[in-house]
Amino acid sequence: MLRDPVSRYLSEWKHVQRGATWKTSLHMCDGRSPTPDELPTCYPGDDWSGVSLREFMDCSYNLANNRQVRMLADLSLVGCYNLTFMNESERNTILLQSAKNNLKNMAFFGLTEFQRKTQFLFERTFNLKFISPFTQFNITRASNVEINEGARQHIEELNFLDVQLYEYAKDLFQQRYHHTKQLEHQRDRQKRREERRLQREHRAHRWPKGNGASEGAVTEDYNSQVTPRDVYQKAFHCCLAAEGLTYDRGCAEETPPPCVG
Numbered sequence: 082m083l084r085d086p087v088s089r090y091l092s093e094w095k096h097v098q099r100g101a102t103w104k105t106s107l108h109m110c111d112g113r114s115p116t117p118d119e120l121p122t123c124y125p126g127d128d129w130s131g132v133s134l135r136e137f138m139d140c141s142y143n144l145a146n147n148r149q150v151r152m153l154a155d156l157s158l159v160g161c162y163n164l165t166f167m168n169e170s171e172r173n174t175i176l177l178q179s180a181k182n183n184l185k186n187m188a189f190f191g192l193t194e195f196q197r198k199t200q201f202l203f204e205r206t207f208n209l210k211f212i213s214p215f216t217q218f219n220i221t222r223a224s225n226v227e228i229n230e231g232a233r234q235h236i237e238e239l240n241f242l243d244v245q246l247y248e249y250a251k252d253l254f255q256q257r258y259h260h261t262k263q264l265e266h267q268r269d270r271q272k273r274r275e276e277r278r279l280q281r282e283h284r285a286h287r288w289p290k291g292n293g294a295s296e297g298a299v300t301e302d303y304n305s306q307v308t309p310r311d312v313y314q315k316a317f318h319c320c321l322a323a324e325g326l327t328y329d330r331g332c333a334e335e336t337p338p339p340c341v342g
Contacts, residue, residue, distance in 0.1 A: 083246075084193040090236050102128045120142070147176075147239075180242075
């Protein structure tokens with residue numbers, strides 16, 4: 082999950098202000114942890130409780146800076162935490178590109194600011210269904226922090242790699258969302274067409290159309306309704322026709338039965 086860099090930075094500051102630390106994190110890279118010179122601490126005591134935002138921003142080696150890029154990128158490409166491995170500009174370019182590549186190659190990622198769309202992509206990607214819909218909370222500890230425009234700009238400068246990554250992530254996220262939506266609409270249309278086709282076949286099976294061989298044939302139901310009186314009348318007219326008294330077209334192509342009396 083990625084988050085707006087300014088909101089994420091403020092959230093981490095409030096977290097640290099309450100006494101949180103990452104002392105147990107080993108920061109392993111290429112099989113080793115960084116030396117104290119490679120990764121110095123921002124505070125001398127056990128934690129950084131009560132730190133002000135200004136103090137938090139003033140620590141140049143604060144791991145809160147560009148945290149999302151650093152956690153997504155392959156640090157071994159830039160010598161891990163050894164800042165003397167290459168110049169800063171080259172290091173930043175490689176880190177940002179590595180983070181983008183790794184994000185693009187992930188089957189799924191979400192954005193904190195788009196909870197419902199994140200849920201949709203997760204469910205469609207992994208063919209799973211959450212019991213309850215995700216809830217978008219717009220009120221967070223970070224959102225309750227009031228900062229001036231100068232402080233906001235300074236945070237963006239400290240996290241300039243995260244800002245670029247987040248813009249890339251939003252664009253990629255929206256592309257995946259709309260593509261998945263389009264595929265779902267296509268599947269729904271195909272499903273409806275298939276359902277209509279099956280319904281037509283079902284109706285055709287229940288009421289089959291007559292073919293040329295059966296047209297004009299007397300049905301079984303009709304024969305069952307023919308009475309002896311009908312048979313007698315037809316035989317009588319055939320006899321008259323045989324005697325030359327009348328012409329009965331119904332008997333014209335039949336061999337007339339012998340007349341009696």
